[in-house]
Amino acid sequence: MHTTVSSPSKTVTIGPDQPFCIIGERINPTGRKAFQEQLRAGDLSQVLVDVDEQIAGGAHILDVNMGVPLADEPALLAQAVQMVQERTDLPICIDSSVVEALEAGLAVYQGKALVNSVTCEEDRLEAVLPLVKQHNAAIICLTNGDEGIPVPWDERFEFCKKLVDIVHGKWEIPLEDMVIDTLAMPVGAEPQSAYHFFKTISAIQEEFGLNTTCGASNTSFGMPSRHALNGTFLAMAAGAGMTSAIMDARSDECVKAVRGSDVMLGKDEYGIGWIGNYRPPASA
């Protein structure tokens, strides 16, 4: 199945026969005090710094989140979306847990956006899906309900089924516009979580063929050498069938891991893409 997202001049396709889709995650002030203060003062210049770094690192889509406590998130997100679109032709993943912010971002976005995200909770689905439909966007759907995030893979898979019933069945959003986020959890706090994650991905791939994603950096929370651990997780998840991830494209280890998975899975034939990216400087 192919999920497409676009800007006015560029279309990116997510799918099992496509290169692993890197959704650059860093354009986000969470946990960044200085950035938050700048945003509250109306200074969005850091957004462009982050955008440039994600592009340089190899991002295919840019996740833009303006979740700043005590600020006007809808206005900030709309402004950021416009700034990013002036800077680059990469499509945007509009990221907020505030419905009004998603609405404001979608209203100014040019092209077909990816929306991040909706959970399998009735009130969230009722609030977010009309916007997705109205703007003909694609939507990241999280496999959790209102009672917490289940660890066992079969429970997450049940949420996926329910999401298909509601998002596709009830709201008639095309299946190819659904990207399932099977929730990467800190493996240092939940030792079996990665195993269940991979199982969920495989089950979704087999049953529905839907595209899948996750916030990969969660996996290594609280651990040393996080990039290497995230990279291992990403490559294994790609092996299980995951087709995209919201990840930090500045991390060489993570980007190499997913590009390496493209070579291993035969998506990057003869490793020509890999060679192009990593060819040593010509000898004299």
Place this chain on the structure above:
Amino acid sequence: MTHEELLQKLYDETMVGNGPEVIDLTNQGLEDGLTPDQLLFDALIPALEEVGARFERGDWFVPEMLIAGKAMAGALEVLRPLLAATGTETIGKFVMGTVKGDVHDIGKNLVNIMLEGAGFEVIDLGVQVAPEKFVEAVEEHQPDILGMSAFLTTTMPMFKANINALEKAGLRDKVIVLVGGAPVTQEYADAVAADGYAADASAAVKLSKDLIAKQRAKATA
């Protein structure tokens, strides 16, 4: 094994999170005539304090803190009835929950484990805790501290709603309110008039101890 050797071994095994061994040593210590107080204050709590200190310095990592806390919790299950019988004062009572609209609980659970490891009695209300549930729990359990966790910018405003509900119920000055979670900052904690903010589990334990000590000093002054 002398008493001293046993306490040292219990300290060491707690530090590395060897759960079964910690329970065995706790039982053996009791058989050998060590008091619950000695086991708690001369081995278990110092071990967890050292783990917390190493974590804060960045030398140790979350899973190490987690397994040490779990090992300690196992020992406490053995000791708790005995401590209650001897009338040992618990360090404090803590009611904890993730706010309404939010289902994230890994961080909260980690804080719970470290608090229990430090000798607190923790009552966990789980996730999606509505303001009236927080109020009920504070009324019922009369904790020293109420801890609230939120992981989303959309659910953080529930801190204020919960604090307002406590005020309305006339309970706000009866309990210390702490807040935490990934997007939460000290500034935000101040803005919603919480009594404190902690960035991680180790900091939460330290802050809780400090605030309770201050409260008790005030009460006896």
